[in-house]
Amino acid sequence: KAGVTQTPRYLIKTRGQQVTLSCSPISGHRSVSWYQQTPGQGLQFLFEYFSETQRNKGNFPGRFSGRQFSNSRSEMNVSTLELGDSALYLCASRSLAGEQFFGPGTRLTVL
Amino acid sequence: QKEVEQNSGPLSVPEGAIASLNCTYSDRGSQSFFWYRQYSGKSPELIMFIYSNGDKEDGRFTAQLNKASQYVSLLIRDSQPSDSATYLCAVDDNDMRFGAGTRLTVKP
Numbered sequence: 001k002a003g004v005t006q007t008p009r010y011l012i013k014t015r016g017q018q019v020t021l022s023c024s025p026i027s028g029h030r031s032v033s034w035y036q037q038t039p040g041q042g043l044q045f046l047f048e049y050f051s052e053t054q055r056n057k058g059n060f061p062g063r064f065s066g067r068q069f070s071n072s073r074s075e076m077n078v079s080t081l082e083l084g085d086s087a088l089y090l091c092a093s094r095s096l097a098g099e100q101f102f103g104p105g106t107r108l109t110v111l
Numbered sequence: 112q113k114e115v116e117q118n119s120g121p122l123s124v125p126e127g128a129i130a131s132l133n134c135t136y137s138d139r140g141s142q143s144f145f146w147y148r149q150y151s152g153k154s155p156e157l158i159m160f161i162y163s164n165g166d167k168e169d170g171r172f173t174a175q176l177n178k179a180s181q182y183v184s185l186l187i188r189d190s191q192p193s194d195s196a197t198y199l200c201a202v203d204d205n206d207m208r209f210g211a212g213t214r215l216t217v218k219p
Contacts, residue, residue, distance in 0.1 A: 033207065035207075042209055042210075042211050042212065043155070043199065043201075043209040044209075045206045045207050045208065045209075048206070055205075056205050056206045057206075058206055088154075090154055090155070098143055098160060098162070098203075099157060099160050100145065100157065100160075100207070101157055102147075102154040102155050102156070102157075103154060104153075104154050105154045
């Protein structure tokens with residue numbers, strides 16, 4: 001069974017731009033979560049989607065948004081990028097049993 | 112503020128020894144607990160998932176959960192140099208909260 005896939009793997013943007021990241025969960029998984037990982041703050045929860053509905057949201061500004069499609073694929077958008085948004089963005093999909101598996105991540109650099 | 116605390120390490124053990132990693136959490140209502148391993152430059156890899164009090168074993172790994180003490184641990188038996196990584200504890204409280212991770216080094 002294929003794992004969680006994320007595209008693109010690397011991205012370089014400048015301040016003020018916006019970015020969209022994509023995630024395809026493990027086949028059959030309907031829950032997708034997004035995380036931000038930085039050296040200073042560690043792994044932080046952004047939001048979770050289940051069956052196209054946002055189920056939970058972390059403590060991030062409204063510039064961070066997401067959505068989930070009917071095929072469970074998910075996208076995350078960050079608008080008006082700031083230098084501090086440079087991070088590894090991880091997507092994870094969750095089985096009905098509760099196990100959560102991470103994708104390889106998208107490394108975003110904001111210049 | 113819900114907290115997940117781990118010793119940042121580094122924790123160093125000789126090859127073949129038992130490595131013991133600890134995690135405490137603040138929300139008494141937490142239900143599910145995860146241990147992940149993360150190699151440098153890679154994404155976290157799920158090792159164990161536990162939600163009942165007691166021990167759960169999978170190969171060389173044993174997770175121990177004590178909800179009364181709000182404590183979850185991971186034991187790695189017969190540690191190998193390939194186990195050298197950062198180990199992340201996570202607690203699921205509707206939003207998944209991670210500890211800062213413990214860096215483990217297994218010396219040959």
